[in-house]
Amino acid sequence: MKSNSVEFQSYMIECASSLGQELEHPTGALLLPLVQLQNMADVNYRNLSTVDNTIRNHMNGLDIEMKVQSFQAEFKRWKDSLPIVCQQPNGMNLACEVASMHVYEMDLVNICAPKKRQTTNPCKHLTSSSFTSQIRLEVLFLGLKSAGQLAQNFLSIPISEYGSLSYIQWSSIIYAITIIYRLTVGIPQLRDWDIRVARRTIDFECVLDAFCSRFNSVSLCGRDLLENGDLFSMMGSIFENIKQTYDRVKQLPQNDSADDNSPVHATSFPPSTLE
Template sequence: MHAFGDTDPTRVDESRICSARRSPEHPAIIEHRKVTLEQAEELLSSFRRMAPHFPFVQVPGDATVPSLSRTSPFLLLAILTTASIRDPPLYHQMDFEFKRILSTKVIVEGRKSLDSVQGILVYVAWYPLHANPKNNQAFMYINLATSLTSDLGLDLELPNLNSFGNISTQGLIEGASFTDAAKRAYLGCYYLSSALSLGFQKPPGLRYRNLMDGHGQSLLQDESSAEISSLIKLQRLAERIAEVHRSSEPKGDLQMEALNAEVNIQMFQHEVQEWRKSIATSVRNLPFIGMAERYLGCAIYSHELGFLRRPYRDHLRSMTSNPPVNPAHLESCLQAAKTFCEYLLSLPETSYLDFTAIQWSMVVHAILVLSRLTFVMAANLGWDSDTTRSNVPLVMYLDALCYRFQHLSLTPSDTAETPQNPDVLYVFGMILRSCKKSYERRVAKIAPGFLIVDDANVIDMAARGHCPMLDPALNPLFDISDSTYGGSYELSESATPSTSSTAAFLPQYHDVWAVMTGSWAEEF
């Protein structure tokens, strides 16, 4: 494994993007800073490395910051925000600017354009949900994007040219048809909406339609169409798997339930096999496609076994009196989860830097499934703690991931004190360490007959999970004060307080938007 940036000259020079440090004796304020055109070009170059993981928004190869400032300024702002994620102070500043422009241009002024949709999609695709799920605004943004696609008419086969009175058609239509960029954006909106809804078990904001197949077919001449088609097909299959089990009700007939379970598994596995036959090997070998394929193999069994049901404890209680109808499915689920984790660890560690929120959610779900599977298998097979450790290598997987995150993170980890401005990889590594600590403590309690439920609904503590979001040791990582960032919520010297306006009390950042649409655009 190579250190970050050792072998890839296209990556941004990290020495130029350094996180500010604070000593506990003299807490420093991290000043907001201006983003130069040169720095913006570096961030754009960094985003080009990330972009293949979300092929629904494509930046032309010859595009520059000045050219994008003129044609797609909001998309450019989202790109700069997303690409600055490894530099927490800059990301905080850009994130605020993105939200400010989004609220002003889209919500207040009601502007509707493909540029707005693409910008929101990029922002949501790399939203750092895995590092702070308590602060989850991704649904709000993707629902806004879904609403905009409807306003733009992207849910129709052809554009209604009479309905574009207050809508920008730049990049949206070509002749009497939607552009390829518009079709990709519509498919991307479905992909994100569906994946996020499944992950948090919420109703989807955009349902699958045959029109999406038509859009996929019309993009076949595009070099990235195979990746888009693959992601859409796999996501649709994941959606159907969840729908089947969401709508199923216990029948009371164990033989019939076993038959239904086997039919469902065989049906979905057959569809995955058909998908494999229809996809070129070069596409299947792409990391984000490989992850989606292997995660789907895990999802087929984990949904059937109820590991993703909510509330899970209610399902666990039912499993103690009614064990899985086919115990072989437990072993199959374990092998599928191992396959996913081992594929994840086989990827170059620098590829983790490009993961989208959807790929990180797959990692989280795989860890969750392995954890829950551990205690159900131990109870059903009469394992003790040592046998459990040897059969379910979750601790090894967590150790390997934590080591890689520590290696990739720009936040120092060799101090006893909690860093004031940790990056996303550092935070996620700490979350996994909390999971590992809880998991090891619970595995140590495993003994034959440990999983017991009494009439008072009390489950043995070895089987009860621990959410790292409830770990008080992690609170400092999630509760970083905005005053840390250059007095970002303080008045600048040029701001004049006014009781009649709340605008004076908003953060006074360097106006990146004004520079983008002004001097940068003039460079083009």
């Protein structure tokens, strides 16, 4: 399976290189660096993935630090090699933050990450003292900052340009919000993570208010799309639901908020959004 993945990545790079040499559209120049970036992020994500490493052996702080430094050096070389035309677009800025938070969250935050088949979940049985280290928490903090920066970059994009964003770019903001949410309420397998630090670093309430305001204005303009179940037009209601749930959970002590299994507001929408 791993061999097939490497072959596919090589094929993608070959195709992107070819398209970059014979541009049909100006954005074709972005294909090769974006594929390179995704490959780099995937490799470094696997290197730091707790699922991979708790099965084989437990990485110590020095191992993690060296792997992070290696990724940062590789990432800098890649950015320095970009043509000027590729360095400014919003899409490239978003992609850079996605790559960083993907690597730094170390498979601890993203609940949608594919898990390797195994008989037991190693994370479930590890205590806080055996599983965490200061360097691991520092790396996770970098992931939080990347997610926060991605949210700010997304908010800097004019609403008029939202219609031209790709599915991947829309997915990236969902990914970022998931990471910020979980790190500001806590995650069960990292009891040493301090949500107070996370909340001081990212004002999640302010971020949610900005998204609610922005997407509600979009929703009001897309009534006909809303009737057809268009997700884009429902984003305002979705973020309102996230905000309501966060307002409730943030009042709980960290141990309770990290383990919260209460019904969420996102299971229902106001009747006005569905009429």
